[in-house]
Amino acid sequence: MNDVTPEFIAGLRALDAEVGSTSNKHDRAVVLIHACIAGGHNDGSTIVKTLTSLNFDPKHVGLTLSAGCGPSADRHHWEKLTDGSYRSHGVS
16 A cells, blocks of 8 residues: 655645535545546555545545446546556556
8 A cells, every 4th residue: 555645635635625616525536536546546445545534435435436437438437457456547
């Protein structure tokens, strides 16, 4: 598991504040999950713990992570790799 630094959390807080004024909590969670994956914090438990530290409900984060996961870039935000980590579609 990757250690999430205070600087990374601060960046997520800033991103959440930026998108929060125009997005609902679900869409904000999707954006922050993408940011976690892009930042290398791409295992499910780390993503859930990180967003929970930003006052997101852990069940909602887990459900969002699961619902957004799948093989089709047209229908899903990310995919789960054989090692259990997540990767956003379109990223190799």
